[in-house]
Amino acid sequence: MINVTKTFFPPLDEYTKQLERIWKNKWLTNRGQLVFELEEKLKEYLGVSNILITNNGTIPLQIALKLLGNGGEIITTPFSYVATTAAIVWENCTPVFVDIHPEYLTIDESLIEAAITPKTTCILATHVFGNPCNVGEIDRIAKKYNLKVIYDAAHCFGVKYNGKSIFEYGDVSTCSFHATKLFHTGEGGAIFCKDKGLRHKIFYSHNFGHNGPLAFHGLGINAKISDLQAAMGLSVLPYLNKILTERKKVVDYYNNHLNLSKIQVLKIRENTNWNYSYYPVILESESTLLNVEEILNENQIFPRRYFYPSLNTIEYTNGQKMPISESIASRILCLPLYDCLNEATIFTICNHINKE
Ligand SMILES: *Cc1c(COP(=O)(O)O)cnc(C)c1O
Numbered sequence: 001m002i003n004v005t006k007t008f009f010p011p012l013d014e015y016t017k018q019l020e021r022i023w024k025n026k027w028l029t030n031r032g033q034l035v036f037e038l039e040e041k042l043k044e045y046l047g048v049s050n051i052l053i054t055n056n057g058t059i060p061l062q063i064a065l066k067l068l069g070n071g072g073e074i075i076t077t078p079f080s081y082v083a084t085t086a087a088i089v090w091e092n093c094t095p096v097f098v099d100i101h102p103e104y105l106t107i108d109e110s111l112i113e114a115a116i117t118p119k120t121t122c123i124l125a126t127h128v129f130g131n132p133c134n135v136g137e138i139d140r141i142a143k144k145y146n147l148k149v150i151y152d153a154a155h156c157f158g159v160k161y162n163g164k165s166i167f168e169y170g171d172v173s174t175c176s177f178h179a180t181k182l183f184h185t186g187e188g189g190a191i192f193c194k195d196k197g198l199r200h201k202i203f204y205s206h207n208f209g210h211n212g213p214l215a216f217h218g219l220g221i222n223a224k225i226s227d228l229q230a231a232m233g234l235s236v237l238p239y240l241n242k243i244l245t246e247r248k249k250v251v252d253y254y255n256n257h258l259n260l261s262k263i264q265v266l267k268i269r270e271n272t273n274w275n276y277s278y279y280p281v282i283l284e285s286e287s288t289l290l291n292v293e294e295i296l297n298e299n300q301i302f303p304r305r306y307f308y309p310s311l312n313t314i315e316y317t318n319g320q321k322m323p324i325s326e327s328i329a330s331r332i333l334c335l336p337l338y339d340c341l342n343e344a345t346i347f348t349i350c351n352h353i354n355k356e
Contacts, residue, residue: 018231057176057189072121246339
């Protein structure tokens with residue numbers, strides 16, 4: 001069975017070597033040695049000035065919204081994973097959707113200003129499939145209206161934009177280290193923030209608000225990662241460059257064998273070093289998509305409709321109309337993409353899609 005992705009498992013003996021360190025330290029969580037070490041290694045690998053690793057990629061969004069959202073209106077994209085919108089609603093803020101660019105699939109920055117009201121506090125945008133938003137223009141708008149910018153960069157491990165890690169953009173950026181993501185710790189994530197004062201608030205917020213064992217800076221939640229998860233990260237990280245090389249081969253194969261005059265593929269923003277994280281194809285219609293899906297499923301190949309549905313249509317949002325996002329969401333299919341996917345399978349997938 002071929003799924004849309006396949007979790008990378010490092011050699012078991014390398015993982016157990018890391019676990020042996022935990023057994024020796026007798027330290028499982030509350031920022032043990034392995035968590036610190038993973039943070040240092042990630043800083044170096046990603047080229048970022050700061051990182052706080054967390055228990056997943058959703059709580060960091062909630063922490064950012066708790067600290068910056070102020071219960072106000074959050075300008076956001078309807079084309080993302082449900083966690084982006086759910087975090088806004090969960091933090092008692094109101095999502096205000098702005099439609100997406102039809103080729104980059106990120107929020108259409110030219111429509112943002114029209115959606116700003118006196119209640120707007122933040123822009124929360126997703127770098128979709130690792131493709132950066134127009135961060136320069138979003139930054140300009142945010143400064144003009146005194147708004148904060150949060151990027152859901154769950155898909156962006158290793159992405160660089162204008163020569164800099166994509167995590168360095170915005171007031172806060174978040175990432176996911178879920179097992180289905182490019183780099184993983186089983187469950188896990190990270191939060192990035194350049195401002196020292198805000199970073200301090202994020203840090204204590206992620207650990208119940210603690211200021212030492214007996215005092216509190218303020219309200220907090222538990223977003224800590226354990227050393228068991230850090231052990232997985234430390235075992236996966238040495239393989240990242242190899243994983244990226246292998247994924248690039250699969251992407252190149254798709255690019256060379258799909259009939260690109262009939263289907264639309266992701267347009268990567270200029271000046272991006274992309275990470276080969278997903279291979280979405282946008283088909284002519286939803287019925288074409290359903291046909292392709294059925295044929296591939298018959299061949300034991302399971303692509304995924306990602307992202308579907310458009311988030312403005314889910315029941316706890318306000319049902320604004322987002323024609324481009326709704327149209328793309330109904331026609332987009334992420335094809336299998338992982339480091340050891342064989343050519344024969346990719347060939348089969350391309351053949352079936354080209355025939356439709
Ligand atoms: C995976 C994902 C998340 C959530 O990350 P978790 O680690 O699963 O909590 C958030 N946003 C996007 C865009 C994602 O793809």
